[in-house]
Amino acid sequence: MTDEPGLLQRAEALLPTMLDRFRELVNCESPSSSPQHLKNCAELLSPWLSAAIRRPVKVVRVDDNVHLLASAVAPKVLVLGHFDTVWPLGTIQDWPFSITDGVATGPGTFDMKAGIIQAIAAVELLADPSHVSVLLTSDEEVGSATSRTLIENEARRAGAALVCEPSADGAAVKSGRKGIALYRVEVRGRAAHAGLEPELGVNAAVELAHQIITIAGFASGETSVTPTVLAAGSTTNTVPEFARCEVDARSWTPRGLEDVDRAMSALTPHLPGAVVMVSGGIDRPPFEESMAESLLAEAALAAEQLGLAPLAAVRSGGGSDGNLTAAIGVPTLDGLGAVGGHPHARNEHVDVATMPRQAALLASLLVRLGDRSPME
Structure with missing residues (x-):
């Protein structure tokens, strides 16, 4: 040769x-x-x-x-x-x-x-x-x-x-x-006036904050799980009705990504009345x-x-x-x-x-x- x-x-x-x-x-x-x-x-x-x-x-x-x-x-x-x-x-x-x-x-x-x-x-x-x-x-x-x-x-x-x-x-x-998994987490709450009756709202931003802390905890060893782009709310005097974040997860092994995928799919709301929706998945093994x-x-x-x-x-x-x-x-x-x-x-x-x-x-x-x- x-x-x-x-x-x-x-x-x-x-x-x-x-x-x-x-x-x-x-x-x-x-x-x-x-x-x-x-x-x-x-x-x-x-x-x-x-x-x-x-x-x-x-x-x-x-x-x-x-x-x-x-x-x-x-x-x-x-x-x-x-x-x-x-x-x-x-x-x-x-x-x-x-x-x-x-x-x-x-x-x-x-x-x-x-x-x-x-x-x-x-x-x-x-x-x-x-x-x-x-x-x-x-x-x-x-x-x-x-x-x-x-x-x-x-x-x-x-x-x-x-x-x-x-x-x-x-x-x-x-x-x-590393393999890559990409997700979007969307939260639906309930809008209300932030000054007059905030108690009638369900704050999607607060719910998302809970979710982000949970998601960051999915990282383990050399498997990274990183919330990246965040968005919430419409005006300063309105309880946010919608919020979302993007999540980037990476692992050297298929099992690492599969563990993250299962955890992401199992996310549940913290606030009464909030709805959490997760889309995405493993992108590159x-x-x-x-x-x-x-x-x-x-x-x-x-x-x-x-x-x-x-x-x-x-x-x-x-x-x-x-x-x-x-x-x-x-x-x-x-x-x-x-x-x-x-x-x-x-x-x-x-x-x-x-x-x-x-x-x-x-x-x-x-x-x-x-x-x-x-x-x-």
Whole structure:
């Protein structure tokens, strides 16, 4: 099993093209909430990916979303990424793409437009990419509702998934992720005048406060349960009739999420006359480390063959589409994308000097997986 010769050097030669594409891709804003801008981004990416993989790219439309799929006839590996971002339309106007002292900044640079550029370069470096499928989706940041079935089907066909989400600190890959459960708790009380006859009301805000204390108590060990967005009331002189909160729960194990799910479903009112309604549930199952073991070993060998530093691996509390592929039993390795920091923050950035190295590592891993038999 050998890597293609000169991968690192050839990846270095691609850096000018990578940076030109990187700038163009970041400037093509693609918030998850804007179908037209997601379509524009897909149209930009499609010819780059098609040229790199040397076959047509299919645009898959699901509801208002478009996803790009370059599916191999007999795939051995799926390269997975997303081009939607958390940044509102117009962010590029006051935070334009820039590269200063080798550091690229701008909306979506780290999460995960640099990773997409690196993935396209990695495929381009292959002498034969016929065993590689690539799927770029447009709704990862909002839960992958329209792409989940597509992701799972393509991952099953390929038998292995490489996710080009950002790397962890020190260019570490991600060999596990917490699962995520999301809930909305809604409380209905009874409105009344807050000054004249508050005793006739049922205060939804007070009921919600009781619920929040209860919910926070569901956290246990490394399972977190966090009430996040809260809202209650309509005017300052009215006993609140309605209140609600969002809840984010995360766990390394399926049982941890299942325990939270049962507890959330069993919430009952504290105040007479109040009604508590809970919606939501487990959104992304945990990505357990056992699902990364075989691919991590291959990636470590690929890094060694390229003369890179020993490859580190960490678990991450954040979720990705890697949770979906790992949960259906497909070996998955995540965090193969950009080196930088601070996703979803104004200081999001990418170390551009590392982009060829990351592309070469991915290409080397793709070569090694192409040499595996389908049963490995």
